[in-house]
Amino acid sequence: MGPRIGPAGEGPQVPDKETKATMGTENTPGGKASPDPQDVRPSVFHNIKLFVLCHSLLQLAQLMISGYLKSSISTVEKRFGLSSQTSGLLVSFNEVGNTALIVFVSYFGSRVHRPRMIGYGAILVALAGLLMTLPHFISEPYRYDNTSPEDMPQDFKASLCLPTTSAPARTHSNGNCSSYTETQHLSVVGIMFVAQTLLGVGGVPIQPFGISYIDDFAHNSNSPLYLGILFAVTMMGPGLAFGLGSLMLRLYVDINQMPEGDISLTIKDPRWVGAWWLGFLIAAGSVALAAIPYFFFPKEMPKEKHELQFRRKVLAVTDSPARKDKDSPSKQSPGESTKKQDGLVQIAPNLTVIQFIKVFPRVLLQTLRHPIFLLVVLSQVCLSSMAAGMATFLPKFLERQFSITASYANLLIGCLSFPSVIVGIVVGGVLVKRLHLGPVGCGALCLLGMLLCLFFSLPLFFIGCPSHQIAGITHQTSAQPGLELFPSCMEVCSCPSDGFNPVCDPSTRVEYITPCHAGCSSQVVQDALDKSQVFYTNCSCVAEGNPVMAGSCDSTCSHLVVPFLLLVSLGSALACLTHTPSFMLILRGVKKEDKTLAVGIQFMFLRILAWMPSPVIHGSAIDTTCVHWALSCGRRAVCRYYNNDLLRNRFIGLQFFFKTGSVICFALVLAILRQQDKEARTKESRSSPAVAQQLLVSGPGKKPEDSRV
Secondary structure (H helix, E strand, C coil): CCCCCCCCCCCCCCCCHHHHHHHHHCCCCCCCCCCCHHHHHHHHHCCHHHHHHHHHHHHHHHHHHHHHHHHCHHHHHHHHCCCHHHHHHHHHHHHHHHHHHHCCHHHHCCCCCHHHHHHHHHHHHHHHHHHHHHHHHHCCCCCCCCCCHHHCCHHHHCCCCCHHHHHHHHHHHHHHHHHCCHHHHHHHHHHHHHHHHHHHHHCCCHHHHHHHHHHHHCCCCCHHHHHHHHHHHHCHHHHHHHHHHHHHCCCECCCCCCCCCCCCCCCCCCCCCECHHHHHHHHHHHHHHHHHHHHCCCCCCCCCCCCCHHHHHHHHHHCHHHHHHHHCCCCCCHHHHHHHHCCHHHHHHHCCHHHHHHHHHHHHHHHHCCHHHHHHHHHHHHHHHHHHHHHHHHHHHHHHHHCCCHHHHHHHHHHHHHHHHHHHHHHHHHHHHHCCCCHHHHHHHHHHHHHHHHHHHHHHHHCCCCCCEEECCCECCCCCCCCCCCHHHHCCCCCCCCCCCCEEECCCCEEECCCCCCCCCEEEEEECCCCEEEEEECCCCCHHHCCEEECCCCCCCHHHHHHHHHHHHHHHHHHHCCHHHHHHHHHHCCCHHHHHHHHHHHHHHHHHHHHCHHHHHHHHHHHCCEEEEEEECCEEEEEEEECHHHHHHHHHHHHHHHHHHHHHHHHHHHHHHHHHHHHHHHHHHHCHHHHHHHHHHHCCCCCCCCCCC
16 A cells, blocks of 8 residues: 655554455455444445546536636626626636635645545535626616616617607616616626635645545556546536537526516627526536535545556556566655655645745745746746637637627537647647657647647638628718717717617618617517517618618628637647647656646646736737727726727737747747757767766666656
């Protein structure tokens, strides 16, 4: 049985009652360690394979609930009147609680009951998911026009050019402001920020404790396989989140309190808000169910003694001698024994919290002095910044750029982008293993992958749709900005300034914010087979008084969304080729005793420098391209219209900037590695006589240590 993780200097711990029961029955086919059935019943949870299965399902559900907000970000913005900068900050708060506590995991890791801590964290994640749905239940029903929910037939009348009803329209607007005050808005948004923070706090113990638990009690040869299965299943979580978002956003937001007479919106209407909250309920329930088994796993279990049969058959011919040495209980690899005995993480249990905090900055600075480690981490920061911005705002970008629904955007991303990420990571790992790449080879693979990614990003600047022609906003007949298309045609209409009920003139493809802005004074509803089409007539601001259709104008280039996303997916796969080789460069760029801490520092920097600020940066860049803001109680709320060309150039340009930074870092890494390799070869050539003499003395069985990864 492997050594128990605990304070340094302690001897092997006496197994508890449950452990004894399992150890007694492990090698006895039908025997029992104790006649008491209570000692035998918990033995099903003394199986590391069952733990791997449970942990895979838990991390799958955790990433699903963490990624679900990204799939519904544009819907949450419309529902609560948020700017992209605010929604980006909301997404970033998931990392705040996680980053604040992740450093202390190494301190408390060996002192706590790890499975139970994972269970408590999962319960907190589930509660945070439920808290995310609270704003829906405490808010008033969604109003997609300036009418009260009890008087839905006035939806169209409130937007018409009727001078006699201009005063009531303003009354509705003021009433809406008085019923949904700024204080209520801040409280609702504050609840979501708290929920996102708790979501990050709850996720702190799940992955680190789970991985260390598997590594401690799995067979040395089986541990990499188990971790590979764990990561493969976990990577499906974000894809499932976007798939769930695609389904939920097809349902109306107030599906639990639909008004009488149904609603007059369709999923293609820009005012449509889907049931974003329902996905959080489903994901939170999944996490809660996945957390139950963790309260039955023991604090420690017997170390797995046997290698998997199919693995033995595969390695019997090709790797038998190496495997025998590795599996020998008395002969461990140098890296493995060093990892068990040295480093800050291993001595951390002997330190108090104050001592741990004092020694951490010194070890951090010592680790950052390794140039390879620092440059690789900086390149990963650039890649993570790109990934965080893309994952958060790509659905919204596709909606606005190609005029598609939020449901369809999520479906495309879930089916194309995330599978390509998984393929890229797997292919990168296979290349490192099959080609036996050393540090120089890993650096070259990283640089090649990012150069190809950068190359395939260039066409994205030119694939997109032009901005809609919006009367009075982007379509002007006068040199003076801000004037309406026909200034005198709607003077008698008294249109509400905050109204939004877009209509389209099919002959000129000009869009108007409301029928009132088009000067329309009446409406006609034409019933079709499965739906009804609304037209507005007697429009004084439309050429020749032609009728206009309800809804935004259809885009003429929506079909370009598929080739655009295929290029994005290809670039993501190429960027993910660097995942495994860059990780290996980090492990080879620091001392053996500092590897565990280096990985922890790496993830800490990725959170602080990438996953936290990147959504805010991307959201701020998106906000600068807005050409028409909705107002709520005098404050700037959600953006109604964007300049599509500016949006595409700034969003893709920001991605291009981070990719370029990663290329520069990997180029420097490769240059340093080649210089080190050249110096090593020169030193080896000078000492070749001594090496030859050593080989003659030691015999042909020994080979000089190579630098393969």
